[in-house]
Amino acid sequence: MFKRLFNTSPSPHQLAITFRRLGFIGFWCQLLLGLIPIILMIFQWFFSSNPQFIGTPDSGNILTFIDILTLVFTIYWCFRYSQLGSKLQNPDRRPTKVRVIREVWIGIIANVAVIFFAVLIGIVTVGGLLHLILSLPSVAAAILQTTPGGKVINPGSIIVPMDIFGLLAIMNVILAGLVGTVISLWRLYRLSIE
16 A cells, blocks of 8 residues: 555646645635634733733734734635646646646645644744743642731732733644644645656
């Protein structure tokens, strides 16, 4: 099976099937993985009571916005691969091999950019959370302590569930970029043995 998979030169019909199939697989995987960060970003920007994310364009927000836009582009690009597969099947509309390779490379570069920006955002986010944790006393058992009357004794920084959702969103973006990169590299490999 591996000999057939790795050593045979695919026909244009087989390439078309590969492009269509992997295009739809990549589209749905990236769409499902990308919906979580997109929904969280929209929720955080519009419904968060934290003024840090409302109206202040800091570097983290700008990187997040660029990363989400790049992820949306890669989702579209995976869908475009399935359309390219339909063109490859039709001899009259078949694009040149150079054009097909160029489109695969665009997908690879865009997916690597998604991963790169998500890793940068992850480093900044984890660094911020680490700063919050390290600012607590070393024997602290609770982040928020209240007195019996309900007053807050230590109103220091609080890690909220949205911080953890943000980390989950970053991991989903990295996974979506990785899925897109692997699928694009597989297409490039199939084109190179033609």
